[in-house]
Amino acid sequence: MNKKHCAVEMEFSYGTGQESQRLLLSFLLLAAWEAGSGQIHYSVPEEAKHGTFVGRIAQDLGLELAELVPRRFRVASKGREDLLEVNLQNGVLFVNSRIDREELCGRSAECSIHLEVIVDRPLQVFHVEVEVKDINDNPPVFPATQKNLFIAESRQLDTRFPLEGASDADIGANALLTYRLSPNEYFSLEKPSNDERVKGLGLVLRKSLDREETPEIFLVLMATDGGKPELTGTVQLLITVLDANDNAPVFDRTLYMVKLAENVPNGTSVIKLNASDLDEGLNGDIIYLFSSDISPNVKSKFHIDPITGQIMVKGYIDFEESKSFEILVEGIDKGQLPLSGHCRVIVEVEDKNDNVPDLEFKSLSLPIREDAPLGTVIALISVSDRDAGVNGRVTCTLMSQVPFKLVSTFKNYYSLVLDSALDREGISNYELVVTARDGGSPSLWTTASVSVEVADVNDNAPAFAHPEYTVFVKENNPPGCHIFTVSARDADAQENALVSYSLVERRVGERALSSYVSVHAESGKVYALQPLDHEELELLQFQVSARDAGVPPLGSNVTLQVFVLDENDNVPALLASRAGGSGGAVSELVPRSVGAGHVVTKVRAVDADSGYNAWLSYELQPAAGGARSPFRVGLYTGEISTTRALDEADAPLQRLLVLVKDHGEPALTATATVLVSLVESGQAPKSSSQALGGVAGPEATLVDVNVYLIIAICAVSSLLVLTLLLYMALRCSAPPTAVACGPGKATLVCSSAVGSWSYSQQRRQRVCSGEGPPKTDLMAFSPSLPQGPSSADNVSLKNLIHTNFF
Missing domain, CATH: 2.60.40.60 (Cadherins)
Incomplete structure (x- = not known):
């Protein structure tokens, strides 16, 4: 039931003077209070639902509903302001939230909510008291069950x-x-x-x-x-x-909670227990003991002083071994029939960062191929830390500047994966160091290393040091002669680097290349299978192939230029229709009237060799009996001429023996016999001209030949200079040459002997290089004009040059 009160109580006392003034002032204050103040009482049961009606507060205060908002009607409570609320539309005070009388007033017999209602224009303050009535919502509760x-x-x-x-x-x-x-x-x-x-x-x-x-x-x-x-x-x-001894020891508390840091030294105090016994004498004396059913682990870690009740550490306290200990303690008096009291001590162990992270490679997939794709998993790494919380939170890092990275796959696991391309020929092995660090302060860390071997892939072909080699071999070598060794290196490993050699077969003229040379498959040694003949084959050019044993195999080729060097193995051969070999004879008719320097005939010879070995000289053998012959022979021309005028004392038949010799080592020779018949002047011309091959004037013929020879020599000399310059340029940039079976040397020959010109043989030498037409081996001599009869023996041979054009 709601009640409304506007009660004013005042005690009047009558008097004069100051008492009258006080009475008047009190009356005025009382009138002002009555005009703006009042008190309303409501009641509401506790635990009333939200929206429960409490009272029509606006009506009870004499306020119009229309003026609640303009006059800023508001309610303020002392304490919680959300328990009661006023609806400004209808002026009703209602329950806004749960009201618990026991929470609001406790055990107080009276429980009220005091509200202050304030309105403006003019300012008025109203006091409202809402009594909270108790309901039976709490059962009786004992201290323990x-x-x-x-x-x-x-x-x-x-x-x-x-x-x-x-x-x-x-x-x-x-x-x-x-x-x-x-x-x-x-x-x-x-x-x-x-x-x-x-x-x-x-x-x-x-x-x-x-x-x-x-x-x-x-x-x-x-x-x-x-x-x-x-x-x-x-x-x-x-x-x-x-039994008798009717007071058991009693502990201060039945449960004790203690925090203990791990790794504390032995003797550290955990807690001191205290129990009391109301008995006297021995019945009141207490002995502290661990309960008989306590775990052995607790007994090994802690000790209790039986007199003082002090529990101390006596073993190693490790958080990772046990995070808490439950210690049951008995307090037993010393009575004849002892009584005991019990308590329980819970020791919570606090973690310290005392464990280094554990790092383990669970799975390794090694070696890794050098052509493995990016992202290939090499190893699975497991990390753990026995500590708890931040102390057990582990992160892994990998050393820098390696083509690998760590990827966190799931909790406490990392994958070691390939991050960039590998090249075994650059780096064949990586020593990786992985560091595991926990989040403690200071943090602890550990490292583990793994050797990652890069497996070879056949991605490198065998390579020769030079693309081409030049080899010099003397002719007439013994069959099976080792002339050169080719060697190729392969940057790969094992089978991929196992190199075998073979010839690149082709035709050399009418024959196969393999009939001339062979190569050992493993050592790379090149052998000449048969004697080589410079006169038949000056240059043999071929290729050797190197292949590795990879799958698929890779290979490369190298070119060998084998120059066959000449040896003096050919005897000079005489050229004359009436000349033979050694012991052959040529007949000539010479008038007795000829003077000194008269050319009787010319001995012609060639040598199949080249260079010095084909450079021929002529000598006239002394006559039998030591008589001085009126004839001479040109050292390099082979021309037989008179040395003086013939007279009657000269024998009518002159037998001349000419020795033809080359410049080889050792020199080879041939002999030619010339029979000269001295006839009277009227008998000679026709036969003489016939003996000389129909030449009317030998001097005129020699001059014509010299003119052609000068032109040819000039052309050859120009070509020689150009060739020498080109050869020097190539020589500076060419790879080093190899010489086997007796290297030869290029030779420059200079002589003062008289001669016009000579060549070894008008023949074409086949140069078996497989490129271009056959070349010509040429020997040229610079001629000199004759100085007259007196100087026929002193004609000089100048600027002898021998060169080979390849």
Whole structure:
């Protein structure tokens, strides 16, 4: 029921002077208060639902609904402001949120919510009090659901054992408690009364106890409140019957919570326990012991002082081994029948960053091919840390500047993967170092290394040091002669670097290349299978192939230019229709009237060799009997001429023996016999001209030949200079040459002997290089004009040059 009050109470006293003035002032203040103030009382039950009607506050305060908003109607409460609210549309005060009287006022008999209602224009303040009425929403509650009582069997009848009653958060009849005890033959319940002088709740012993007959008694104590409906609460009473010594030790607390850092040294104090015993003498002296059913691990880690109750560390405390310990402690008195009290100590171990991360390679896929694609997984790495929290949070890093990276796959696992391309020929092995670091402060770290071998792939062909080699070999070499060794290197490994050699077969003239040379497949040695003949083959050019054993195989070729060097193995050969070999004869008719320097005939010879070996000289052998012959022979021309005028003393038949010799080492020779018949002047011309081959004037013929020879020599000399310049340029940039089976040397020959010109043989030498037409081997001599009869023996041979054109 809601009530509205506007009550003003005032006590008047009559007097004069100052008392009259005070009375007038009090009256004026009272009139002002009555005009702007009032007090309204409402009531509402606790736990009322949201929106429950409390009262029409605007109407009760005499305010119009239309002026609530313009006059800024507002409500302020002392304490929580959200319990009650006013609807400005209808002026109703309603419940806005849950109201708990026990939370709001506790055990207070009266509970109200005080509101101040304020309106402006003019300012008015109204006081509103809302009483919260109690409902029976709290059952009686005992301090514990079970209570253990230890009663000695020697206790006298009618002994009272006090009990702690239940409490009810409600008030009034809702908190009026009545107690009932479960039926039993040993105890009765002594109930409390309203008279404070009467003892409170307790058990009264009605029948003597016998521990041997009934060691334990179970009772239920029930408390019921006076609310409607009534609520109840219970507690179980476990009564243990003890022998005499009826007071057991009691600890300050039954449960102790202690924090202990790991790795503390032995002797560190954990906690000091304290128990008390109401008995005296030995019955009150307490000994502290670990409970008999305590775990062996606790006994190995902790020690308790039996006198002081101090628990100390005696073993290694490791958080990773055990995060907490539960220690059961008994306090036993020294009575003849000792009683004990119990407590429990929970020791929580605090973690320290004392464990280095553990790093392990779980799986390795090695070696890795050098052509492996990016992202290839090489290894799976497992990391762990026995510490907890941040101390056990591990991160992994990899050393820098390697073609690998770490990828976090899932918790505590990393994959080592390929991050960039590999080249075994550049780096064939990587020593990778992985570092695992925890998040502790300071952090701990560990490293692990792994050797990553790069497997070879056949990606490199065998390579020769030079693309071409020049080899010089003397002719007439023995069959199977080693002339050169080719060598190719392969940057790959094992089978991929195993090189074998073979000839690149082709035709050399009418024959196969393999009939001339062979190459050893493993060593690369090149052999000449047969004697080589410079006169037949001056240059043999071919290719050798090198192949590795990879799959697929790779290969490359190198070119060999084998120059066959000349040796003096050919005897000079005489050229004349009437000349033969050694012992052959040529007949000539010479008039006795000829003078000195008359050319009788010319011995012609050629040598199949080249160079010095084909350079021929002519000598006239002394006549038999030591007589001086009136004839001479040109050293390099082979022309036989008179040295003086013939006379009658000269024998009519002159037998001349000409020795033809080359310049080889050793020199080879041939001989020619010339028969000269001296005839009178009228008989000679025709036969002489016929002997000389029909030449009318030998001097004129020699001049014509010299003119042609000069032209040819000039052309050849120009070509020679050009060739020498080109050869020098190529020589500076060409690879080093190799010489086998007796190297030869290019030779420059200069001589002062007289001669016009000569060549070894008008023939074409085949140069088996496989490129271009055959070349000509030419020997040229610069001619000199004759100096007359007196100087025929002193004609000089100048600027002899020998060159080979390849």
